[in-house]
Amino acid sequence: MRRPVRKAIFPVGGLGTRFLPATKAMPKEMLPVVDKPLIQYAVEEAKAAGIEEFIFVTGRGKTAIENHFDREYELESVLESRGKEKELKDLTSLLLEAGSVTYMRQQEPLGLGHAVWCARNAIGDEPFAVLLADDLIQAGTPCLKQMIDNYQDTGGHLVAVMDVPREQTNRYGILDVVSEKGPLAKAKSLIEKPAPEDAPSTLSIIGRYVLDPSVFRELDKKERGAGGEIQLTDALAATLENVDFHGLRFDGTRFDCGSKAGFLEATIAFALERKDLGGRMRDILKKYTK
Incomplete structure (x- = not known):
């Protein structure tokens, strides 16, 4: 029986420059999709997957x-006095158990690998998850829950993956696949943002990871990669002689909320799914798409 995945890292230190001026005074992770901020969707996904500690x-x-x-x-007092029970319930449901939350500062924006490395002491020597709030995933079974269920079979490193158009491989970490079994693809290496002509496949990593703690030994070296940043994918690639690496083609739809178009698409998709908003949203779309 493998050790359970109990801890999750949420790298939320980015500047959100693509959404300026909206993010001048508000974190990009607090941008709302319908009526919940992006970071809340990520935390709820982690809770549904059994995560107990949130970093x-x-x-x-x-x-x-x-x-x-x-x-x-x-x-809370105002809502209670006005009899707004639903709103009060929604508000209190945000709360995470006392002692289960850790906040730490990434003092320099040196990349995703550096952000994960900053949490090394809180993780210790056990498997852990990483969730990027920019990647919002609409799924019947939460994406991280799908991953942790499969992790019981794979161990090692497990990442969420999806196929992208070949001309977009220079935006992602790309897997070099050696075998596939159902939704799982076993990889021998991965390359950060390869040019389309150099990409070994079109299977790209998106913002969900379940990782073996051995990756911290590579992150400790603080080696710079693409863009002059400490890349998580480079550190993962350096461990693959000793650690199995799999990608999971998850069941769901991923929205790139780091882009304006992706954020707007997510807002429409999540509104359409809502019983209280779906009909009205369809009317609105018809109005503006005639």
């Missing part, structure tokens, strides 16, 4: 994230 790697100006998952006694 946020933050940067300057990210206190809104801490406040979002904390008590707001004045607001």
Whole structure:
């Protein structure tokens, strides 16, 4: 029986420059899709997968994230006095168990690998998950739950993957696949943002990882990769002689909420799924797409 995946890292230290001026004073992870911020979707996905400890790697100006998952006694009191039971329930459901949340500062924006490395002492020597809030996934069974269920068979490193158009391989970490079994693809290596003509496949990593702690030994070296940043994919690739690596073609739809178009698409898709909004949203779309 493999050790359970109990801890998750949420790298939330990015500047969100693609959404300026909206993100000048508000973290990009707090941008709402319908009525919930991106980071809340990620935390709810982790909770549904059985995660018990939540580690946020933050940067300057990210206190809104801490406040979002904390008590707001004045607001709770007002909602209770006005009989707004649903709103009060929605608010209190955000709370994470006392002692289960850690916030730590990434003092320099040196890349995803560096953000994960910042959480090394909170993880220790056990498998862990990484969730990027920019990647919002709509799925019947939460993506991370699918991954952790499969991790019991694979062990090692397991990442969520999807096929992308070959001309877009230079935007992603790409797997060099050696075999496939159902939704699982076993890889012998991975390459960060290869040119389309150099990409070994079109199977790309998206923002969900279940990782063996051996990756920290490589991240400790702080070697710079693409863009002059410490790349998580480079550290993972350096462990593959000793650690199995699999990609899971998850069941669901991924929205790239790091882009404006992807964020708008996600808002429409999640609104259409809602019983209280779906009909009205369809009417609105018809109005503007005639």
